[in-house]
Amino acid sequence: MNRRRVGLSLLLCLTIAQAGGAGAEGHDGAQAAADVSTTYPPELQRRLSAALGAKGPHYRPRTEHLLPDGRPRYINRLILEDSPYLIQHAHNPVDWYAWGPEAFERARRENKPVFLSIGYSTCHWCHVMERESFEDGAIAELLNTHFVAIKVDREVRPDIDQVYMTAVQLLTGSGGWPMSSILTPQGETIVAGTYFPPDDFSSLLQRANALWQAQPDQMRARAAEIARAVAAALAVEAQAAELGDRIVDRAVASLLEQHDELQGGFGDAPKFPQQPRLALLLDQALRRDDQAALTAAVFTLQSMARGGIQDQVGGGFHRYAIDNDWLVPHFEKMLYDQAQLVRLYLAGWRLTGDPELARVARHTLDFVLRDLTSPAGGFYSATDAESEGEEGLFFLWTPDELRSVLSPEDAELAIALYGVTESGNFEGRNILHLPSAPESFAAARGVSPAELWLRIDAINERLYRHREGRPHPHRDEKILTAWNGMMITALAEAADALNEPRYLSAAERAAELLWSEQRPAPGRINRVYLDGRTAQPGLLEDYAFLGQAMIALYDATGEQRWLTRAREMADALWERFADHGEGGLFMGEAAEDTPLMTRPKDVTDGVMPSATSAALQLLAQLTRRTDALEYERHASALLASTSGRVAQVPSAFPALLTALNLMRHGDTGHLQYAARGAVRADARISARNSSGENDVANLVVDLTLRPGWHVNAHRPLQDELIGTTLRMSEESGGWRMAAPAYPTPEILRLGFQSEPLAVYQGHVRIAATLAANPQQRADPGEDPSVWLPFELRLQACSDAICLAPETLVLQVPLPSR
The missing domain is CATH 3.40.30.10 (Glutaredoxin)
Structure with a gap:
């Protein structure tokens, strides 16, 4: 800039x-x-x-x-x-x-x-x-x-x-x-x-x-x-306004108007990824089957992945592009960009099945684990734009350099694939990018995309090793709690989506480092960790993003300690940062000894979610996972304190509106919670077999109930009780489900119930067989869908109370054939 x-x-x-x-x-x-x-x-x-x-x-x-x-x-x-x-x-x-x-x-x-x-x-x-x-x-x-x-x-x-x-x-x-x-x-x-x-x-x-x-x-x-x-x-607008689904629709419509249909992104150069905006579009695509939102978000993700803003050799993304088509980046790499973009590419892959998007997510995570990870397991903040006094020099190539590193055949392939020319596209050298879609390039060469990428991976490995011999850009080795929390969340989600245990191990290691070194006392977190020293009291975003990281680890492992830690962060942020007079949350704690023109609140989303949006997301997650009513009260109060401003320009608050969707409509995906966290439902398609036009898969839905809680069996003994049922949503994507197999119920007699009850408690598994309907496929060789929706209806009760019936919509990824 x-x-x-x-x-x-x-x-x-x-x-x-x-x-x-x-x-x-x-x-x-x-x-x-x-x-x-x-x-x-x-x-x-x-x-x-x-x-x-x-x-x-x-x-x-x-x-x-x-x-x-x-x-x-x-x-x-x-x-x-x-x-x-x-x-x-x-x-x-x-x-x-x-x-x-x-x-x-x-x-x-x-x-x-x-x-x-x-x-x-x-x-x-x-x-x-x-x-x-x-x-x-x-x-x-x-x-x-x-x-x-x-x-x-x-x-x-x-x-x-x-x-x-x-x-x-x-x-x-x-x-x-x-x-x-x-x-x-x-x-x-x-x-x-x-x-x-x-x-x-x-x-x-x-x-x-x-x-x-x-x-x-x-x-x-x-x-x-x-x-x-x-x-x-x-100042935060104190006047409250009604925020419902229409406000989200308005924001999405505004973002689609701003979307660059020719080159992706929003508006003109310089172009930032604008991750919170893309996240809202993908959330809308999943919740509302909004194809326009999905198309815009995925087009932008593909455009960035193929541009110079992605480091094609080493993985990871630069901070922004100075041109409209994502070719010339500002060469900094920031940890918060990597964390957000990994989640976006995973979401895009889950919605479309496009392997290029999953590949980008993997390469970004590999960059972070290789080049931004401290020996203790925390994640460094950034790498510089310049080396040897020149911006971008570390990342640039000439045709002669490629030929000196690679075999003649591989050099010819790399030069063609990455658009390398003798004159270059940046100060006489070349920023590697993909001027053609990988599928088109592979087809022109008579190979499959998978074969092309295998060869390119080998080429990139040689280029990376050669590039490591160059003077490196400066690396900022401070470990920021908030940004590390964002990275932990991305790693935990990637471990589940990509079935990569090493990502989960890295997330847990970083989380333990922060908890042991950055937490000077219960309910207090510091912001900076550098050279073995902790410093600077945490800000609102540190508590919020670290709390979200603990939620992600709880979802990935089911271990109660992570949920307990998330609750500690949520309780502390409300105690330390709440404005009990005007409402909302301050960015930092009050400091009487140093002048500041005002005590600010971070509300509007930018290149990362605002601290307010991050806090709202955490509170909404805890509302679904715990029986503590204060999280819902705090979330509602926080939303009310910002609603006046949101109603005026909803597109300026995409992350806050994504959190609003979570508050109003619950989680998305294959893992969800009911009965204020007493019931955990995890649905997976565990096996898939294809032979000719026959395509079948096995679905399992695992329920885990807290001690003292049960759900009614599939066929309750009393007509007035709501049984636990699993059905396929109408939007079946060309698949049909056979009658599910429910487990044998337990018969209980409770103190407040004179008649015996047929219930499920503890660990419960519901299984079903899925079959694809070839008549609904445009091409029998193609998948009709990459995720399938199922409705799980249940009513949860404890020894003292029965909650209202709930219906969870589980969106389950379909494994590739």
């Missing part, structure tokens, strides 16, 4: 009278900043030296300012932090502070404005501004003399980022990183922008200092006005 000069014109228009150069420093690129660390108190100097020494002999300071022996010339407080992004700036000549009370106390004491810089460790333009400005001695001198400089990692503190990014967007109409803001000592924005070239940045600092010295009251008044606007923009 281009970073243009923003904010400077705003600062100029704040000038009432020409302030001249009062208090400004001249800019001389050759001027060197003083090593401010030599002016630190002795105890701080000792701490900085000890922190540097603890980095070990392999530590490479990220700076151009080195002493002859390789040690850094400068060292500032950021060396003490647990953020790779902050540590990257620990050797700038700038006297950086981390966000906290110390910096603002100094600003107030010395009556200096604050310069706030927000970014993240794999941000290309953050690196550019660091090299051009924060490593420059004269600019550092300006900052150190006239400002208190604060550096924030937006991935560690998205709550701070949200507040100040809102100010940037209000002032300039756009946003991005690095974010550059000048604040009052009370933390209110005076002027803000994103990336500034060094000359413009130097001018901005000089003018801001001059205006602060000449017109402080006007600057403070303007900042207070901006702070009120930010608070109003982030």
Whole structure:
């Protein structure tokens, strides 16, 4: 994304009278900043030296300012932090502070404005501004003399980022990183922008200092006005509105209008995957058999998979594409993208049976387990866009490189398949992509798609090994609880969908790491884990996404400990973040010692679900899996607090609406819960045999009931009782089901029932034979469906109460022939 000069014109228009150069420093690129660390108190100097020494002999300071022996010339407080992004700036000549009370106390004491810089460790333009400005001695001198400089990692503190990014967007109409803001000592924005070239940045600092010295009251008044606007923009609409199925239909219709039918995605470049939008479309396709939603979502998934946004050699997805057809990516790889996209490709595969989608999910997970997994089992945050100072260099190829690595036959195939040319498609080199659909390419070569991919897998393995010898992009090795929770969920779902136990093992290992290292006390979770240290109190999204991960592991294993942990996270998030006055949930806990223009709430979905949507999803899941009524009350209250805004622009809240579907209509898929979690139903087609036109399969539905609970038998002894029945839904996809075989019931006598009862309890299995109807197939050689719907009707009772009858619609994947 281009970073243009923003904010400077705003600062100029704040000038009432020409302030001249009062208090400004001249800019001389050759001027060197003083090593401010030599002016630190002795105890701080000792701490900085000890922190540097603890980095070990392999530590490479990220700076151009080195002493002859390789040690850094400068060292500032950021060396003490647990953020790779902050540590990257620990050797700038700038006297950086981390966000906290110390910096603002100094600003107030010395009556200096604050310069706030927000970014993240794999941000290309953050690196550019660091090299051009924060490593420059004269600019550092300006900052150190006239400002208190604060550096924030937006991935560690998205709550701070949200507040100040809102100010940037209000002032300039756009946003991005690095974010550059000048604040009052009370933390209110005076002027803000994103990336500034060094000359413009130097001018901005000089003018801001001059205006602060000449017109402080006007600057403070303007900042207070901006702070009120930010608070109003982030306020959640308190007026409730009715949200039902129609609001979901409106959102889906709006997303389909925005969908690019030629190249996939939504809107024009730059194109982000927009995972929450795709998730809502796929949820709608499954729940409502919405073919338009399915077609749009799958087309986008296929378009991304075949573009340069997917790393064709190593697997995984880059952050976004700068063009309309997904060819040229911004080469960062983010963990949260991989986690969401895996789930989307699995969902698309389950709905269509397209093996290309399952292949993409596997390759993405293989990338994460190979390249983003720590020795302890947690998942790293991201990899950088650049290596050797050039964006994308690690991922690019020339025809000669391919020929030097591969045999002549394999090189010819790779060059043709991946659209490689002598002139290249990116700065004289090639981003590998699939200009033709794999099926079409295979047909033109006279081979099956499966044969093609076997050969390409071998080619990619050789290319990957060769690429490993190149200098790698920087990897951000902090382990974020929220993003790890998302990855654990994806792995647990993939283990079930793809029958891959290693994915489940990886999910459980990561979950145990977070629970043992990131949980300093019951009901409390931390956000960051780096180099064996835990840091930073968790935010709402950390509790919500980790809770969802525990639900996914509970669903995958049936082990009660995971459900217990999910409940702990849900209970804690409501206790720590609920706004009992205005409703809704705050992003972070209240901090009295550090100024912030407002305490933000994260409601609108972006490239990942908002923290509010994630919390609503967790509460809705627990409503179905436990008998604790407070989860439903909390979910309803949270939905009511946001419903006014959702009703206005429903397409801006796709993840929240997906959670709404879960609240109103229950889970989807082959595993579902009834009787507030007392009954677990798992349906699977366990075997399939095909011979000519005969195609039969075996269905089993396993019920697991908690101790003390039962369901009525298929044929109850009393006419007024609802029996347990299994039937095929009308939309049978060309299959029919023979009469199910029900187990022999148990006969019970309960205290409140004088007559004996025929019931099922404990573990129960219902089995049935399925047969395909060849007359309903357009082509007898093709599958009429890739999943089949079944209705399970039951009534659950305990020793004390009978619940209302329930009907679960189980959507069961059909194995390939």
